[in-house]
Amino acid sequence: MIKNRGIAMSLKLAATAVRENAHAPYSNFKVGAAIRSASGETYVGCNVENVAYPEGTCAEAGAIAAMVAAGETKLTEVYVIADCPSPIPPCGGCRQKLAEFGAGNVAVTLGTTDGQERATTIGDLLPGKFDAGHMERS
Ligand code: THU
Secondary structure (H helix, E strand, C coil): CCCCCCCCCCHHHHHHHHHCCCECCCCCCCEEEEEEECCCCEEEEECECCCCHHHCECHHHHHHHHHHHCCCCCEEEEEEEECCCCCCCCCHHHHHHHHHHCCCCCEEEEEECCCCEEEEEHHHHCCCCCCHHHHCCC
């Protein structure tokens, strides 16, 4: 069983394993995410759907919530995996969530369960991101 805090394992392995726990009875589309924090800890998340569809949450959001709940706010690496025809692109909201806690150069690997991978970064996933600077006026 995967724990949010615990044994060191590759992000790919962690994301693949936690994906099995996804609660996705409505879409039948399971997603797993694993993130490494600045301390080197691994946090995992899976999508958790709800019969009230908008209440569902993404895998990335779950992993980020686990990291923040553990007292960490900086991520250094990301892996997301699903059973897709091509490596899963994180949804728009998750790109913004990743950008909240990771620098633009943070490596993100997007994978498929049949072994395809696409290497990218948080910056490439969210060009022109909204950040705190956009709330300032001089
Ligand atoms: N999903 C994720 O978990 N992460 C993404 O980046 C894309 C979409 C989930 C949400 C929903 O449970 C299912 O995939 C289908 O959209």
